[in-house]
Structures are given as C-alpha cells and as structure tokens.
Amino acid sequence: MQTGNFTWDNRITQLVQTKYPIIQAPMFGVATPQMVAAAGEIGVLGTLPLGDLPASKCTALIRATKQLTSHPFAVNLFLNPLPERTAELERQYTRTKQFIEDLAQKSNITVNLAPYDEVQYTDYRDQVDAIIAEGCKIVSFTFGVFDDSTIAKLKAHHIVLIGTCTSVEEAKVLEKKGIDLICVQGIEAGGHQGTFLSETLPKIGGLSLLAQVSDAVRVPLIYAGGLYNAKTILATKALGAEGFAIGSLLMGSQESNLAEFEKEALRHAKANDLVLTKSFSGRYARGLNNTFTKQLDHTDYILPYPFQNKLTVALRRIAKQNEDPEFLSLWTGQSRGPYSGASIKAILTQLIHEVETHSSTTD
Ligand SMILES: Cc1cc2nc3c(=O)[nH]c(=O)nc-3n(C[C@H](O)[C@H](O)[C@H](O)COP(=O)(O)O)c2cc1C
Known part of the structure; x- marks a missing residue:
C-alpha cells in the first residue's frame, strides 16, 4: 500500500499478509472476535487473546472469529512458567x-x-495443539517463550511467531530461538508487561528500549506502548519499528468487551x-x-x-x-488518545489516514 512517497509495505506486511503493518494489540478481556474481524476487514492484523484459557475455549473463540472474517488474524497466548x-x-x-x-x-x-x-491452569502445549488444529497461521505470545520442540512444531505448520520483549536481553533470546517478529513493549503500555527474564521489571521507557533493541537484533520489530496518533507511529518508525501495535486507543470502541461503566471510568483517568x-x-x-x-x-x-x-x-x-x-x-496505558467510542473501522481508518497525511506534509 503506497500513498505519495509513503509506503506501508514492509517485511511485516509480507509475512503476515496484511495491507498495513498495524496490529490490533492482544487485549485479554477487551478484544472480542468482533474486534479482531473488524481490524482484519480494513487490512490491519487483528489479534485474538487466548491468555491461558483451556484448549476447548481457545477452539470455540477461534471458530467464532473465523465465522466473522476470512482475513488473517493472530492468536495470543500467555507463556508464564508455572x-x-x-x-x-x-x-x-x-x-x-x-x-x-x-x-x-x-x-x-x-x-x-x-x-x-x-x-x-492450562499447559500451553494443549493450546498450541488446538491452534494448529484450527489452522491458525500467526501466533503471538507474552510472559515467556515456547520450548524448542513447540517452536519446531509451530514452524513445521508454517506458523508465524511473534514474541514480546521488555528488554534488549529478552529480544536477543527471542531472536536466537528463531522467533519471526518481536514486539517491543515499552513501560508505558497498558495491561501486563511481558517481562520473562527477570523477576523485576526492566522499567525501560519505550523509546529507549526500541532504539536499543533495533540496534541489537535483525528481526523485524513491532512496537507497543503509547501509540495513538501519526506522530507516535512515525517517531517509533524512525527508531526502527516496522509494525505498530495499538491497544489502549481501541478500548472505548464499539467492539470492545468493556462495559459502559468501565469505559467511563477509563475515559476520565x-x-x-x-x-x-x-x-x-x-x-x-x-x-x-x-x-x-x-x-x-x-x-x-x-x-x-x-x-x-x-x-x-x-x-x-x-x-x-x-x-x-x-x-x-x-x-490501560499512559496514552489513550481520543479514547473514542466509535467503531474499530472508524478509529483505525482515521489513524491510518492521519499517518499518511502527516508523513506527506513532513516529507
Ligand atoms: C486491557 C488490556 C489487556 C491486555 N491483554 C494482553 C494480552 O492478553 N496479551 C498480550 O500480549 N498483551 C496484552 N496487553 C498488552 C497489549 O497487547 C499492548 O502491549 C499494549 O496495549 C500497548 O500499549 P498501549 O495500551 O499504550 O497501546 C493488554 C493491554 C491492555 C490494555
């Protein structure tokens, strides 16, 4: 997808087969099959959060999503060691x-x-079997990394793997394990931090972390944490991000699973x-x-x-x-932007348009 001199096409769009390298971030408890499908309809990669749900529930949610869309979407798992x-x-x-x-x-x-x-609690190997059985093609994960035999199994099914890091050391581990894409999660992000190498949080601001990870690894990077408009996306692009995960900006949307009182509490935060x-x-x-x-x-x-x-x-x-x-x-994250109650389509289309317009006026 090219607008003027600006192009969205890159290693990520080629790998996950979407129009835009924008990801509707996994948000357990908030992202619904409807949200995932709506993101897919406009060429954004939707992510279905499966957390540590039992395999049967994972299957049901994947099927519900597949009924709503034929576009590619990712599923997301929690890999915390038990x-x-x-x-x-x-x-x-x-x-x-x-x-x-x-x-x-x-x-x-x-x-x-x-x-x-x-x-x-659920063994992620059971979830992985359910995901493979349902023919999912993109799996993202947080709180850890799959063991080697599970990685080999997922790769044998040509599944694209997206790991989450909150430090340079974690990014290097993910790269060494052969993970295809790395999501660099800044401390400003909403929800859980994906930290897995240390008990304490690295607490590195997103810009510092992204710049250092981009110097340290060659795997294409997705950035997550505080993205809500053209400026934040273009700033992280300049620092090495090729993909952009959007979380908090979407929480007030029509497709969000939050109740009205929850949206209201967050709106005024x-x-x-x-x-x-x-x-x-x-x-x-x-x-x-x-x-x-x-x-x-x-x-x-x-x-x-x-x-x-x-x-x-x-x-x-x-x-x-x-x-x-x-x-x-x-x-919720440190930046919620307009926190609109509009549809996912309206919010993300506006964001994409803003990036294209902003980049053509700053070329
Ligand atoms: C309500 C909520 C739930 C989340 N659940 C997950 C999850 O299930 N899996 C995951 O990898 N990240 C999860 N995250 C983190 C997001 O995927 C992403 O890293 C974060 O929202 C990006 O920062 P932002 O909120 O500033 O956009 C969650 C975030 C929020 C706000």
Missing part, C-alpha cells in the same frame, strides 16, 4: 484468600474466592490515576489505581502468577456485575 505447588504456596494462598475476602467484606462485597485445590500493579494477577500490569490496588500493593498478600490471578477472578466478576470499578482490574 510455579511449583508446595505446602508453603498453599499456606500463602489460604492466607491471601482470607485477607482479600475480609477486605471485600469491609466494602460490603461478600465473595467466596476459589480454594487452593480448585485452582487449575488522568496520568496520576494509573499504576503498575501486581495486586490482581501477581504480574505487573498498568491500569487504574483503585481501592484494591492500594490495599494490596506493597503487602505480602500477592501470590506468584497465575495463583493471584485465579484467586481474584471471583472478586473481579462480582465487581463487574456490581459496576464497581474499585475492585476490578481496569488496564
């Missing part, structure tokens, strides 16, 4: 469960969180209202600071992922039913 189940973990879990139930009760929310024995918190899931994620994050952060009532995530599910569900933004995770 902590060992120990007596100490069980003790911590039970103690944290009690603390959170008591905290909720103080706000008149009665909730029975899942007991330790009921916590189940100021920079100081945001926090990087481990309180809901046990992994750092950027979202709205609220009663729950304030009471949990900096305490030892935070279990390793995915236990904290599984533990807080029931509370988040009740809070959503009650339309209570104080006890649910409302992820």
Whole structure:
C-alpha cells in the first residue's frame, strides 16, 4: 500500500499478509472476535487473546472469529512458567484468600474466592495443539517463550511467531530461538508487561528500549506502548519499528468487551490515576489505581502468577456485575488518545489516514 512517497509495505506486511503493518494489540478481556474481524476487514492484523484459557475455549473463540472474517488474524497466548505447588504456596494462598475476602467484606462485597485445590491452569502445549488444529497461521505470545520442540512444531505448520520483549536481553533470546517478529513493549503500555527474564521489571521507557533493541537484533520489530496518533507511529518508525501495535486507543470502541461503566471510568483517568500493579494477577500490569490496588500493593498478600490471578477472578466478576470499578482490574496505558467510542473501522481508518497525511506534509 503506497500513498505519495509513503509506503506501508514492509517485511511485516509480507509475512503476515496484511495491507498495513498495524496490529490490533492482544487485549485479554477487551478484544472480542468482533474486534479482531473488524481490524482484519480494513487490512490491519487483528489479534485474538487466548491468555491461558483451556484448549476447548481457545477452539470455540477461534471458530467464532473465523465465522466473522476470512482475513488473517493472530492468536495470543500467555507463556508464564508455572510455579511449583508446595505446602508453603498453599499456606500463602489460604492466607491471601482470607485477607482479600475480609477486605471485600469491609466494602460490603461478600465473595467466596476459589480454594487452593480448585485452582487449575492450562499447559500451553494443549493450546498450541488446538491452534494448529484450527489452522491458525500467526501466533503471538507474552510472559515467556515456547520450548524448542513447540517452536519446531509451530514452524513445521508454517506458523508465524511473534514474541514480546521488555528488554534488549529478552529480544536477543527471542531472536536466537528463531522467533519471526518481536514486539517491543515499552513501560508505558497498558495491561501486563511481558517481562520473562527477570523477576523485576526492566522499567525501560519505550523509546529507549526500541532504539536499543533495533540496534541489537535483525528481526523485524513491532512496537507497543503509547501509540495513538501519526506522530507516535512515525517517531517509533524512525527508531526502527516496522509494525505498530495499538491497544489502549481501541478500548472505548464499539467492539470492545468493556462495559459502559468501565469505559467511563477509563475515559476520565488522568496520568496520576494509573499504576503498575501486581495486586490482581501477581504480574505487573498498568491500569487504574483503585481501592484494591492500594490495599494490596506493597503487602505480602500477592501470590506468584497465575495463583493471584485465579484467586481474584471471583472478586473481579462480582465487581463487574456490581459496576464497581474499585475492585476490578481496569488496564490501560499512559496514552489513550481520543479514547473514542466509535467503531474499530472508524478509529483505525482515521489513524491510518492521519499517518499518511502527516508523513506527506513532513516529507
Ligand atoms: C486491557 C488490556 C489487556 C491486555 N491483554 C494482553 C494480552 O492478553 N496479551 C498480550 O500480549 N498483551 C496484552 N496487553 C498488552 C497489549 O497487547 C499492548 O502491549 C499494549 O496495549 C500497548 O500499549 P498501549 O495500551 O499504550 O497501546 C493488554 C493491554 C491492555 C490494555
């Protein structure tokens, strides 16, 4: 796709077979099959978030998406290594469960969180088998990297792999493993940080990270974190990004899974209202600071992922039913741009037009 001297065609559009190297970012809990399909219809790569859902649910969501679109789309998985189940973990879990139930009760929310024995998690190998069986051609992932035999299996099915890094070291690991595209995620991004080499967050600003990763690896890069208009896209293009992942800008859209009260809470959020918190899931994620994050952060009532995530599910569900933004995770990045309630098509078409116009006036 060429407009004046500006061309969108590059290694990424060729690899994923889209008109634009723009990616509707994976957003678990927000991105729906409708959102993925709407992105695909205008030549953007939609991403269906599958998180750590059981294989049967992955299959159902992939099928629902395929019914809506024949355009290519990516599926996205969480690859966090699973902590060992120990007596100490069980003790911590039970103690944290009690603390959170008591905290909720103080706000008149009665909730029975899942007991330790009921916590189940998914092996990504089962998800991968479901994805291959459904004929998916693009798989992105975060929180880790596939083991070598899974990479070989995915490659044998000619599946394009997109890994996520939050440091130069992680980018180098992904390149060495033969991952086709690397998503460089800046600290300003909404939702979970994809960090997998260290327990602590690298906390590197997106521009610093992107420039350094682009110097360090040869794999085509997608940038994620704070993109919301022509200037942000063109600035990251200048720093070496060939693909552009858009998350928070799309959260208020018609196709977003957020309820109206959630959209409203996010619409009025100021920079100081945001926090990087481990309180809901046990992994750092950027979202709205609220009663729950304030009471949990900096305490030892935070279990390793995915236990904290599984533990807080029931509370988040009740809070959503009650339309209570104080006890649910409302992820969002540092830049939300216009945070429009329009359709995905309208928001992304406007963004693409703005990039083309801006670049022709600055040539
Ligand atoms: C609500 C929400 C959910 C997210 N869920 C996922 C996910 O399931 N998988 C993933 O790789 N990244 C996830 N992310 C991170 C985004 O893919 C992306 O990196 C981020 O939104 C980019 O920054 P931005 O929000 O400033 O555009 C999520 C982000 C948000 C805001």
